[in-house]
Structure formats: C-alpha cells, structure tokens
Amino acid sequence: MSIIFERPRSLTDKPFHYCPGCTHGLVHRLVAEVIDELDIQANTIGVEPVGCAVSAHDYFDIDMQEAAHGRAPAVATGIKRVWPDKVVFTYQGDGDLASIGMAEIVHAAARGERITTIFINNAIFGMTGGQMAPTSLLGQVTTTSPHGRDAGSAGYPIRVSELLATLQGAAYVARVSVHDVKNIARAKRSIKKAFTTQIEDKGFSIVEVLSTCPINWGMTPADSLKWLQDNMIPYYPLGELKVDGEGVINR
Amino acid sequence: MAQKVLIKGNEAIGEAAIMAGCRHFFGYPITPQNEVAEYISKRMPEAGGCFLQAESELAAINMVYGAAGAGARVMTSSSSPGISLMQEGISYIAASELPCLIVNVMRGGPGLGGIQPSQADYFQATKGGGHGDYRLVVLAPSTIQEMIDLIVEGFDIADQYRNPVMILADGMLGQMMEPVVLEPKKRIERQLPAKDWATTGCDGSRPRNVINSLFMIPEQLEQRNLILIDKYKRIEQNEVQYQSIDIEGSDVVLVAYGTMARIARTVAKKAKELGISVGILRPITLWPFPYDAVAAIGDMPNVKAVFSIEMSAGQMVEDIKLGINGKKPVYFYGRTGGMIPSPNEILDYICDVLEVR
Ligand SMILES: Cc1ncc(C[n+]2csc(CCOP(=O)(O)OP(=O)(O)O)c2C)c(N)n1
Ligand code: SF4
Ligand SMILES: [Mg+2]
Numbered sequence: 001m002s003i004i005f006e007r008p009r010s011l012t013d014k015p016f017h018y019c020p021g022c023t024h025g026l027v028h029r030l031v032a033e034v035i036d037e038l039d040i041q042a043n044t045i046g047v048e049p050v051g052c053a054v055s056a057h058d059y060f061d062i063d064m065q066e067a068a069h070g071r072a073p074a075v076a077t078g079i080k081r082v083w084p085d086k087v088v089f090t091y092q093g094d095g096d097l098a099s100i101g102m103a104e105i106v107h108a109a110a111r112g113e114r115i116t117t118i119f120i121n122n123a124i125f126g127m128t129g130g131q132m133a134p135t136s137l138l139g140q141v142t143t144t145s146p147h148g149r150d151a152g153s154a155g156y157p158i159r160v161s162e163l164l165a166t167l168q169g170a171a172y173v174a175r176v177s178v179h180d181v182k183n184i185a186r187a188k189r190s191i192k193k194a195f196t197t198q199i200e201d202k203g204f205s206i207v208e209v210l211s212t213c214p215i216n217w218g219m220t221p222a223d224s225l226k227w228l229q230d231n232m233i234p235y236y237p238l239g240e241l242k243v244d245g246e247g248v249i250n251r
Numbered sequence: 252m253a254q255k256v257l258i259k260g261n262e263a264i265g266e267a268a269i270m271a272g273c274r275h276f277f278g279y280p281i282t283p284q285n286e287v288a289e290y291i292s293k294r295m296p297e298a299g300g301c302f303l304q305a306e307s308e309l310a311a312i313n314m315v316y317g318a319a320g321a322g323a324r325v326m327t328s329s330s331s332p333g334i335s336l337m338q339e340g341i342s343y344i345a346a347s348e349l350p351c352l353i354v355n356v357m358r359g360g361p362g363l364g365g366i367q368p369s370q371a372d373y374f375q376a377t378k379g380g381g382h383g384d385y386r387l388v389v390l391a392p393s394t395i396q397e398m399i400d401l402i403v404e405g406f407d408i409a410d411q412y413r414n415p416v417m418i419l420a421d422g423m424l425g426q427m428m429e430p431v432v433l434e435p436k437k438r439i440e441r442q443l444p445a446k447d448w449a450t451t452g453c454d455g456s457r458p459r460n461v462i463n464s465l466f467m468i469p470e471q472l473e474q475r476n477l478i479l480i481d482k483y484k485r486i487e488q489n490e491v492q493y494q495s496i497d498i499e500g501s502d503v504v505l506v507a508y509g510t511m512a513r514i515a516r517t518v519a520k521k522a523k524e525l526g527i528s529v530g531i532l533r534p535i536t537l538w539p540f541p542y543d544a545v546a547a548i549g550d551m552p553n554v555k556a557v558f559s560i561e562m563s564a565g566q567m568v569e570d571i572k573l574g575i576n577g578k579k580p581v582y583f584y585g586r587t588g589g590m591i592p593s594p595n596e597i598l599d600y601i602c603d604v605l606e607v608r
Contacts (some may be wrong), residue, residue: 062459063450064459065320066465067317068339071309077310077314078319078320079321081303082301082322085449104313106306129489229441
C-alpha cells in the first residue's frame with residue numbers, strides 16, 4: 001500500500017480551529033508543503049499575527065513568535081537581523097497588515113528586508129466579528145459599514161500588492177487566490193517563489209492571498225468562493241506584480 | 252587603574268552597551284538622546300553588530316521583541332514620548348519574559364512637552380506604563396560612570412530573570428560630559444541561564460520554541476501571571492539597590508535619584524553651614540523600590556522630616572510615603588516641565604518646613 005496523501009511534516013496533528021469553509025487552514029497547508037519541499041523546517045522561524053491566525057503556532061511545527069497587532073514585519077526584522085541565514089516569514093491578515101500595521105509592512109519592504117510575508121486578504125476583520133477592513137470592497141456590508149462601505153466616508157479599498165510593488169526593496173510581489181483547484185496550485189507556486197526569493201537573498205517577498213471568511217460574510221463556504229471570484233478578483237487582479245525585482249542591496 | 256576619558260552621557264550609553272556584549276540596537280531619533288543611536292550607528296558595525304534605524308518607536312520595540320526572542324542581547328533607547336509609544340511592545344516583552352534593555356532619557360512632558368531634563372516618567376516606568384500585571388526592573392544612575400556600570404549590570408539582570416530592564420536617565424545625564432573609566436567598575440557574578448527558549452529554528456533535537464502571550468482560558472492566564480508575580484517577588488528580595496549618605500543622626504533626610512541626587516549633595520553641604528544636618532537616601536533601583544531603607548528612616552528618632560526632591564510634580568514621593576508609613580512627615584519639592592530645582596530653592600523650602608532662620 002502506498003501513501004498518496006498525507007499531512008505535511010511542517011504541520012502538527014492539531015485540528016484547525018478555523019470556521020468551516022475558512023481558507024486560513026488551506027493556506028497554512030500550502031505554506032507547510034512549501035517548507036517541506038524546500039526542506040527548511042529546521043531553519044524556519046514564523047511570526048504570527050493578531051487575527052484569526054493568532055494561534056498559528058498550534059499548527060506550524062516550527063519555532064514561532066507571536067507579534068502584537070500589525071507589528072509582525074518589525075518582529076520578523078528583529079529575528080532576521082539576529083539570524084540572517086534562517087528563513088523568517090510573517091503570516092498576517094488584512095486588518096493586521098493593511099490597517100494597524102501599514103507602516104511596518106511598507107518599511108520592511110522598502111528596506112528590502114529578507115523576509116517573506118503571507119498576506120491573507122479576506123476583505124474583513126475576521127477575529128473581532130466582521131468589521132470593515134481597509135480592503136473591504138465599496139458597498140460591502142460589514143458590522144461597521146451596515147449600509148455598505150461608502151467611499152465618501154470610509155474611502156477606498158487599498159490594493160496592497162500594487163502599493164508595495166512600487167518599492168525598490170520588494171523583490172517578489174504576487175497576488176493569488178484559493179477559490180478553486182487551479183488557483184490553489186498557482187498560489188502554492190507563488191508561495192514557493194516567495195520563500196526562494198528570500199533564500200536567494202534577493203529582498204523582501206510577499207504573496208497576497210485572496211481568501212474567504214464565510215462566517216462574517218454571512219455566506220455558505222461555496223457561495224463565499226463564488227463571491228470572492230465575482231467581486232474580489234475584479235478589484236484585486238491576480239498575478240505576479242514583481243519577480244526578481246530590484247532591491248538587491250548587499251548586506 | 253585604567254585611563255579616564257571625557258565622554259558625553261548618551262555616548263557612554265552606547266559604549267557601555269557594546270561593552271556588555273549587546274550587538275543589536277533598534278531605535279528612532281528623539282531629543283535629548285539622539286547621540287545614543289548616532290554613536291551606536293558608528294560603533295556597532297565595528298563591533299560586528301547590527302544597528303537599525305526603525306521607522307518608529309513602535310517598530311523599534313517590536314524589533315527588540317523579535318531579536319530578544321531570537322536570543323540576542325538587544326536594546327533600544329528613546330525619550331519620553333517615544334517610550335510612551337513603546338508601551339504595548341514593552342508589555343508584550345514582559346509577558347513573554349524576554350530579556351532586553353530599554354533606555355529612557357527623560358524630557359519634560361506631558362504631550363510633546365519639551366526637550367529639557369525631567370523625571371516625570373517615574374510612574375510610567377515603575378507602575379506599569381503598558382497594560383496588564385507586569386514589572387520592569389528600573390535602574391536610575393546619577394553619574395555617567397554609574398550609567399556605564401548599570402547598563403552592563405542591567406543586561407545581566409535582564410538575562411538572569413528573563414525580564415526587560417529600563418535605565419531611567421534624564422536629559423541632564425544624557426547631555427553632560429564627565430571623565431569616566433570605560434570599563435564596568437564592579438560586575439557582580441551572576442548565573443545567567445542558557446537561552447534554550449529562543450527561536451533559533453528547530454531541527455527536532457529539542458521541543459520547538461514558541462514565544463507568545465495569548466492565553467484565552469482565564470485559569471491558564473492566571474497561572475501564567477502567577478509565575479511572573481513569583482519572579483517579581485524574587486527580584487524584590489534580591490535586587491534592591493540604594494545609597495545612603497550621612498543618614499545616621501541627621502535632622503532631615505532627602506530622598507532623590509538620578510540628577511536630583513547630585514543636587515541633593517549640594518543642598519546637604521549648604522544646609523550644614525546653617526547647622527542643619529541632611530542625610531541622603533538615593534534609590535538606585537526605582538523598581539524594586541528600597542521600601543525597607545525608607546521604612547528604617549521612619550524609625551530614626553532624630554529625623555524630623557523626610558523630603559522627596561524631584562524633577563516632577565511629585566511621583567516618587569508616593570513610594571516614600573508608603574515606605575515611611577506615617578511615621579514621619581513627608582514633604583515634596585519639585586519643579587516640572589524641564590525646570591531643574593536649584594539647591595537654594597530646595598534649601599529655602601527645607602528651612603520653611605523646619606521653621607529655621
Ligand atoms: C492593538 C490592538 N488593537 C485591536 C485589537 C483587536 N483585534 C484583534 S484581531 C483584529 C482584526 C483582525 O483582522 P485581520 O487582520 O483581517 O485578520 P483575520 O481575523 O480577518 O484573519 C483586531 C482589530 C488588538 N488585538 N490589538
Ligand atoms: S472568522 Fe472568518 S477568517 Fe476567522 S476563522 Fe472564521 S471564517 Fe476564518
Ligand atoms: Mg481579515
């Protein structure tokens with residue numbers, strides 16, 4: 001009998017606590033598979049956010065540090081400056097990265113910090129119960145935009161990948177989605193490329209993963225995947241924005 | 252005897268850190284401590300270490316958290332408004348039991364305040380500052396030589412107890428120059444535990460290391476906090492430091508730390524000419540506070556009054572009252588906003604209280 005499917009080595013056997021249909025667990029798996037394939041489990045250090053993934057250390061079978069809300073890129077910078085030869089990544093939600101932590105991610109990218117960021121854009125604050133995020137779409141109903149996000153008062157959703165791609169220190173910037181099998185495979189390739197960019201010392205790398213939050217979107221898991229495809233992708237186009245970009249500073 | 256050199260307080264902070272084996276510094280400019288980062292930006296690369304100017308104090312303290320968690324000897328330096336911005340991170344560092352050194356070269360507040368020396372961050376440093384039940388070890392040097400000694404010792408205390416340590420200096424100590432010997436005078440031998448908890452990457456030869464402070468189950472969080480509280484008790488038992496000068500047989504005792512302790516000595520000299528004998532109690536650790544030494548003053552029959560003299564609107568005086576516990580009258584004299592009380596105005600106040608002249 002041969003094993004055709006098993007848990008990646010870099011994941012623990014603890015069942016995910018995420019809501020049914022939430023894509024956080026799926027992205028964890030992709031990251032763990034990449035860590036396994038690159039054979040870097042023993043020298044990878046992860047930084048988890050404040051958000052639904054706050055206990056990612058329960059799942060990733062590696063050394064990890066929990067960062068204050070939004071500060072994961074600063075924490076990862078501290079770790080990377082101590083261990084320049086280890087692989088350091090942050091895993092952050094859109095409230096964490098694009099709202100409270102915007103300064104830290106921009107400056108980590110601008111410095112060409114040799115870290116990798118996995119950015120879960122689910123267009124909402126999941127953990128705190130579905131409030132508006134900087135990435136919530138215009139018209140999107142959330143618990144703090146009960147009549148739909150209104151540009152006149154709440155402004156416009158931020159396209160983080162486009163913004164970071166303008167920075168010289170960002171070497172790899174990609175936006176992917178996990179709404180179907182084909183895109184999940186693409187997402188994994190991008191995550192691998194981002195880690196490889198770090199290992200090859202090319203600069204900062206980030207993969208924005210369009211994700212779902214069925215619970216706070218008030219939809220079934222299947223409807224959520226369709227909503228992502230129909231509403232998020234038109235505003236957040238998929239693709240690699242920067243590959244082997246500039247930003248290689250000899251350090 | 253090693254050669255003396257003339258050095259500015261802020262630069263001595265940088266040199267002492269390197270002397271202590273600190274090889275990682277993260278900070279953001281703010282007066283009156285800019286020379287700390289400027290000096291380290293030059294010296295750290297020479298010593299094979301890392302200097303990084305962070306985008307904010309918020310980022311700086313979280314870089315410190317990351318580097319401390321990764322097992323490095325690490326520090327940051329700032330002044331009052333910047334230290335306020337760091338408080339969330341300091342709470343996380345204390346909660347996660349990470350050793351590091353934080354320097355606060357205090358300036359006048361509140362708000363943007365001013366850039367002149369102050370001691371108005373005493374409450375913030377000693378009573379919490381950030382959220383939750385935690386303690387910082389707070390060391391208050393009164394000379395540049397002592398600043399060097401306490402920085403070296405501060406790193407050791409941080410490592411021994413896995414706790415953040417703060418050097419509480421002020422703009423006067425940061426900006427003045429003094430001749431010093433660039434080596435720590437006394438280095439108490441401490442058993443420093445191995446940092447086997449650090450995030451170094453886990454190859455399976457040890458359980459993996461996780462640095463976090465989230466405990467969603469209150470019973471677990473309480474247990475966790477009891478461990479911290481137990482550690483704080485040990486620090487209170489073992490680490491109190493103070494200097495007492497001519498307290499035995501004195502008429503009054505001045506309690507003062509840092510720059511104000513220097514001024515207290517001048518006050519004592521001038522008071523002697525008026526026939527008043529003044530003793531000085533100088534807390535070196537502000538937390539743990541030398542309550543026992545203060546309490547002992549309460550039992551001295553000759554002492555008529557105790558004075559707290561501060562560059563604040565009256566902060567340390569509350570701890571002195573706790574220590575004296577009603578056994579003597581406790582008075583306060585201070586200036587605030589960056590004003591430094593002169594020896595004469597302090598002496599006038601003492602004379603008024605004692606009704607002499
Ligand atoms: C300083 C601070 N402010 C606010 C919070 C509360 N908080 C926790 S998670 C969160 C938002 C998380 O949203 P996101 O980053 O999008 O993650 P998700 O749960 O959607 O994955 C907020 C506001 C906090 N923990 N700390
Ligand atoms: S609240 Fe949303 S993001 Fe959080 S676990 Fe549930 S579905 Fe996922
Ligand atoms: Mg979110």
